[in-house]
Amino acid sequence: MRTNLRRLVGVVALACLCTGAVSVADAATKKPPTMADVIKESKPSDWRTLDPANTLYLDLASGRVVIELAPEFAPNHVANIKALVKEGYFDGLAILRVQDNYVVQWGDPYADARSGEPNQPRQIKTAKRKLKAEFSVPLNDKLPFVRLPDPDGWAAQTGFSGDFPSARDPKLRQAWLTHCYGTVGVGRDLDADSGGGTELYAVIGPARWLERNITAVGRVVHGMELLSGLPRGTATMGFYDKPEQRVKIERVRLAADVPAAERTNLEIMRTDMPTFTALVESRRNRIDDFYKVPLGHIDVCSVPIPVRPAK
Amino acid sequence: MRTNLRRLVGVVALACLCTGAVSVADAATKKPPTMADVIKESKPSDWRTLDPANTLYLDLASGRVVIELAPEFAPNHVANIKALVKEGYFDGLAILRVQDNYVVQWGDPYADARSGEPNQPRQIKTAKRKLKAEFSVPLNDKLPFVRLPDPDGWAAQTGFSGDFPSARDPKLRQAWLTHCYGTVGVGRDLDADSGGGTELYAVIGPARWLERNITAVGRVVHGMELLSGLPRGTATMGFYDKPEQRVKIERVRLAADVPAAERTNLEIMRTDMPTFTALVESRRNRIDDFYKVPLGHIDVCSVPIPVRPAK
Numbered sequence: 001m002r003t004n005l006r007r008l009v010g011v012v013a014l015a016c017l018c019t020g021a022v023s024v025a026d027a028a029t030k031k032p033p034t035m036a037d038v039i040k041e042s043k044p045s046d047w048r049t050l051d052p053a054n055t056l057y058l059d060l061a062s063g064r065v066v067i068e069l070a071p072e073f074a075p076n077h078v079a080n081i082k083a084l085v086k087e088g089y090f091d092g093l094a095i096l097r098v099q100d101n102y103v104v105q106w107g108d109p110y111a112d113a114r115s116g117e118p119n120q121p122r123q124i125k126t127a128k129r130k131l132k133a134e135f136s137v138p139l140n141d142k143l144p145f146v147r148l149p150d151p152d153g154w155a156a157q158t159g160f161s162g163d164f165p166s167a168r169d170p171k172l173r174q175a176w177l178t179h180c181y182g183t184v185g186v187g188r189d190l191d192a193d194s195g196g197g198t199e200l201y202a203v204i205g206p207a208r209w210l211e212r213n214i215t216a217v218g219r220v221v222h223g224m225e226l227l228s229g230l231p232r233g234t235a236t237m238g239f240y241d242k243p244e245q246r247v248k249i250e251r252v253r254l255a256a257d258v259p260a261a262e263r264t265n266l267e268i269m270r271t272d273m274p275t276f277t278a279l280v281e282s283r284r285n286r287i288d289d290f291y292k293v294p295l296g297h298i299d300v301c302s303v304p305i306p307v308r309p310a311k
Numbered sequence: 312m313r314t315n316l317r318r319l320v321g322v323v324a325l326a327c328l329c330t331g332a333v334s335v336a337d338a339a340t341k342k343p344p345t346m347a348d349v350i351k352e353s354k355p356s357d358w359r360t361l362d363p364a365n366t367l368y369l370d371l372a373s374g375r376v377v378i379e380l381a382p383e384f385a386p387n388h389v390a391n392i393k394a395l396v397k398e399g400y401f402d403g404l405a406i407l408r409v410q411d412n413y414v415v416q417w418g419d420p421y422a423d424a425r426s427g428e429p430n431q432p433r434q435i436k437t438a439k440r441k442l443k444a445e446f447s448v449p450l451n452d453k454l455p456f457v458r459l460p461d462p463d464g465w466a467a468q469t470g471f472s473g474d475f476p477s478a479r480d481p482k483l484r485q486a487w488l489t490h491c492y493g494t495v496g497v498g499r500d501l502d503a504d505s506g507g508g509t510e511l512y513a514v515i516g517p518a519r520w521l522e523r524n525i526t527a528v529g530r531v532v533h534g535m536e537l538l539s540g541l542p543r544g545t546a547t548m549g550f551y552d553k554p555e556q557r558v559k560i561e562r563v564r565l566a567a568d569v570p571a572a573e574r575t576n577l578e579i580m581r582t583d584m585p586t587f588t589a590l591v592e593s594r595r596n597r598i599d600d601f602y603k604v605p606l607g608h609i610d611v612c613s614v615p616i617p618v619r620p621a622k
């Protein structure tokens with residue numbers, strides 16, 4: 001082990017490597033499993049692969065950001081974003097805004113340019129610029145939901161729909177994606193129906209107050225650090241002050257349209273299996289050589305949903 | 312207004328600039344005040360200056376990070392960190408670790424070097440390497456606490472002690488600093504009493520599960536983006552792989568030891584005044600031209616405590 005790892009803020013995944021793997025089955029008699037134990041003991045059936053038809057690759061010079069789309073939560077926006085991607089709308093556009101502890105946003109720097117200015121807005125062929133808001137969707141039986149029993153102040157219920165952190169309100173009879181780290185949403189003007197997907201953002205800080213006020217379309221499942229590690233913009237709301245500070249988007253493609261050899265093949269842990277329940281518990285009550293007091297709580301945005309290269 | 316600000320994820324502070332300031336006093340008859348309104352209408356007595364005797368300047372080539380220390384919550388660690396700073400312990404050391412969505416950590420890259428290696432650990436003169444943990448402090452009447460009424464899953468009660476987000480548990484009769492964005496804590500080994508302040512970290516993601524398991528000593532009140540915007544480390548736990556990736560610390564000083572002309576003079580909004588109560592409400596129920604549905608909730612880590620240059 002590298003010597004400078006010794007004096008550290010502990011992370012369960014590493015602490016486990018020190019204590020040795022404990023089988024999930026042994027939990028009753030030995031220490032409860034850590035998250036690393038749970039992952040180690042997981043079966044192939046605890047994982048699923050991403051659907052290429054609902055996966056975007058946002059390619060930057062620094063690498064690839066993989067976004068899983070959630071058509072169940074924003075069907076019209078997801079379809080429109082796919083149409084934008086198909087026609088190459090995002091290719092050559094840029095990351096425009098990095099507001100510390102809030103969002104990273106990308107789109108067309110000249111979206112609002114006036115006629116006659118040297119740089120004109122990117123044209124749209126078949127997709128739409130504006131859509132009716134999809135802030136939430138009606139509760140329906142087809143929408144999976146593995147409820148988290150822990151209390152949440154922002155929503156009546158929280159949990160996981162597939163591998164999307166989500167919330168629902170039985171009284172409102174509505175469900176929505178929670179605005180956690182990595183959630184991808186649709187930038188808009190003041191009018192609720194003014195967004196369409198030409199400008200998107202990823203959450204890099206607390207942002208749950210945006211729920212039910214903006215359309216969320218998916219989440220970053222890989223490469224988030226390529227966005228979150230960018231320098232913060234110094235203009236109002238974290239926009240980059242100067243054109244040269246913007247980060248160019250090489251291109252955005254739907255995974256299904258990318259040759260198999262160029263795909264980033266990932267597996268995500270299923271949230272509807274006992275293994276994931278054990279993982280949640282390992283985060284709710286951390287008991288290992290580093291953690292001294294289990295807190296008995298976890299929130300929907302603090303559960304890491306494991307992702308790994310597909311085998 | 313810059314044209315590319317139009318298509319955006321709204322921020323109350325900006326939305327207010329569009330809608331015009333509304334006096335706090337007018338709240339009953341007009342739209343409730345936004346956060347920007349509250350700040351605009353605040354009085355000088357709503358603000359206080361930082362105490363130079365409990366303020367650290369962490370100077371990087373990119374700028375200054377200002378850390379407010381909380382001696383009420385970790386008296387021995389704060390005293391020891393001040394002693395380390397006095398003897399120049401941190402000068403020339405480095406940021407060693409940036410783990411995405413978790414922590415930025417700094418200290419001595421060679422803290423665990425073995426005898427005979429070319430780079431030897433930084434020596435300590437009068438301060439201590441290890442102290443007994445100060446994960447929480449006994450509740451006492453001298454500790455200010457402005458309680459937030461909103462429910463919190465991690466702690467029995469949350470609120471603000473001075474301008475520190477904090478939590479308490481009447482049954483345990485303990486209080487502690489909450490691990491919010493910007494909270495500064497003490498790195499340690501597996502043993503609870505193995506930290507002393509020679510290695511410190513700032514929180515850049517959800518980390519509330521660290522509460523009551525690690526000693527928190529204060530929080531970054533200015534310059535946080537100089538830490539959070541750093542490239543993520545690619546070694547285990549976000550450590551920088553190569554020495555040249557580390558970010559050098561020019562020096563760390565106590566503000567009281569810095570000539571007046573070189574100080575960063577800041578004012579922080581007091582949390583024990585009606586103005587701050589109004590600010591919290593403006594975040595709990597956002598009602599403006601951008602937000603359509605007020606959520607009726609705020610959490611202790613989502614309340615921005617305004618900071619501004621001292622006049």
